[in-house]
Amino acid sequence: MSGEVSHKGVIKEFSKKGIIVGIIAESACAACHAKGACSASDMTEKEIEIDHYKGEFQIGQHVLVTGKTSQGFKALFLAYLLPFILVMMVLIITTNLSVNEGLSGLLSVGILIPYYLILYLFRNRLKQSFDFEIGPIQ
Numbered sequence: 083m084s085g086e087v088s089h090k091g092v093i094k095e096f097s098k099k100g101i102i103v104g105i106i107a108e109s110a111c112a113a114c115h116a117k118g119a120c121s122a123s124d125m126t127e128k129e130i131e132i133d134h135y136k137g138e139f140q141i142g143q144h145v146l147v148t149g150k151t152s153q154g155f156k157a158l159f160l161a162y163l164l165p166f167i168l169v170m171m172v173l174i175i176t177t178n179l180s181v182n183e184g185l186s187g188l189l190s191v192g193i194l195i196p197y198y199l200i201l202y203l204f205r206n207r208l209k210q211s212f213d214f215e216i217g218p219i220q
Contacts, residue, residue, distance in 0.1 A: 088148040090219065091130070093141050100133040101216065103147055135216045148215045157212070160201065168193050 091103040105128050130147060139145065173190035181189070201208070 085151050086148050087151055087154060088146050091145055091147050093139050093143045093145060094129065095141060097131060100131050101135060101139060103130050103132060103145060103216065104128070105130060105147060130214060132214050132216050134213070137218070139216070139218075144219050145216050146219050148217070149212070153212050160208075165194055165197055168197055 089105045091105040094102045094104045096102070132147070169190045172193045173186055176186035176189050177183070
């Protein structure tokens with residue numbers, strides 16, 4: 083399916099808001115023959131809470147979690163690109179204002195504290211904008 087990303091997962095539990103699915107995030111080097119000797123090939127498990135779903139599911143059931151590619155780009159923008167832009171803007175502005183280099187560096191990195199605090203405060207609202215679908219593996 084074009085425009086969608088899907089991952090296999092296992093239903094971990096049912097919460098008050100929905101289903102919690104554990105997804106194993108495999109690294110890009112999963113097919114490499116040397117992955118057994120490389121720590122970069124470690125697999126980690128992520129948990130996703132899915133609020134809206136149709137059908138009957140059971141704990142331990144293998145499912146397919148699907149999301150839109152645009153959601154991935156939005157997450158990438160909020161988590162990496164926008165903070166980078168903010169840091170660079172503050173660094174350029176403070177340097178042009180002839181602020182001490184050390185203070186410019188601290189201010190540019192310090193701008194991340196209110197940025198991530200704002201993201202944290204609006205986490206529930208952001209969570210609503212990321213919509214995942216769940217279905218049985220066929």
